[in-house]
Amino acid sequence: MSVAGDRDGRRLWREISAEAESAANREPSFDEMWRRAPRPPVRELPPVERDRWPVIATIVAIVLGVSALIAMRERIVRILPPMATAYRLLGAPVNLAGLELRDIRAKIVMEGARRVLVTEGEIVNLRREPNRAPPLALSVRGANGLERYAWTAPTPKSRLEAAEKIAFRARLASPPDEGTEVLVRFARADEVGRRTR
Template identity: 40%
Template sequence: MTITCPSCEASYRISPETLGGGRKVRCARCRTQWFASPEPEPELIAPGAPEVELDPIPSLEDAHFIDAVDSVEAERQRAAPDAGQAEAAVGARRWFAPRSRLPSTAAPRRARRPSRRIILKVRPVAVAAALGVAACGIVVGERVALVRAAPSLASLYAAVGLPVNVRGLSIDELKSVEEIEEGVPLLLVTGVVRNDSREAVDVPRLRLAVTGGGDRELYAWTTVAARAKLAPGESAAFRARLASPPADGRGIAVRFLARRDLVASAAR
């Protein structure tokens, strides 16, 4: 069969078996590449139809013809030329090689390196331990906020040796002295209130109590500190007197007045 270059219209004769269902070829004259397909089956000419005179195709010996070269074969010839052979000779005939026999010119693909994925295996015991440490840190570090939200937790913290100071105030340098003034016994109690927090705090009233055996309260009264509000790190002294204290008193207990004390006083 005959194929024609779409650019320079040069014609070439090749075997239909070589062309197969179609393949890519290159013109040896103008280097144009195109996809050559087999010719369709010739139609039957009806009897009596006029004959059409076609121009003869030049033979292979014509000097104006150059064989068509398969594109893959041409690339191989250009990449590794042979000094003893010319690329194309006038009148030479070259058949197309079957596709299965063509050497592959594609560069081999590099094998992809498997991506390295670092998978950390975390043991449940380690996770539980980490969560336990974090929970302990919150329970210990935020115990003031927890006791403010649930005052009943104060006794639990005190039982494990972690007393919670919700007010941010402390009572220090507590002293008690008994005196006689005009023939009357007099109990004098002194101390200091200190602000241990990082913010200014109002100083509530102080509640003092004379205790007997078993820390039983015998008598209680209140007093105020020298200053009603303390900045961080500041302190204020307080002084309280009680005439004719209980004779069986054994100690003095001082704390800040709480709401329960007011409720108990109102109930009496």
């Protein structure tokens, strides 16, 4: 609508047509219905400092676990004997007796007209506590590795103190002629007093 004036100063009103366009009601399109709303821009978070304590604790736990497996290997092998093979392969053999034979030497000496096999060495207690020393089981073997004669001999002491080391000497009169080596080990309970040819 506009206002115009005439010569007499009177105001004249003039009508102006107006047009309006109105869109018809319609269903929203698939894209309009299912289009996701735009996501707000991602705000950069400050870098998070990672805590190193869980990693350090894991490493310490592994080291302590391995140390315990090594330190308690005798107890573990008593409970699970097949573990002895695993420890031996890892270079940590298990000695359930806690005793070790060292510096074994064997020689034939003549006492008058009689030959005598003399076997000497040391028995060492590997434990930090007193330990029982069982009798020794000795066997003379031939060149083919077969046993020619076996016997047991008592140790000089039946009980060794912590880390104690004692020398032993075992004698066999008239040893077999075909014997080439002597094997020495600790006797089992069922072997004590045994002599076999």
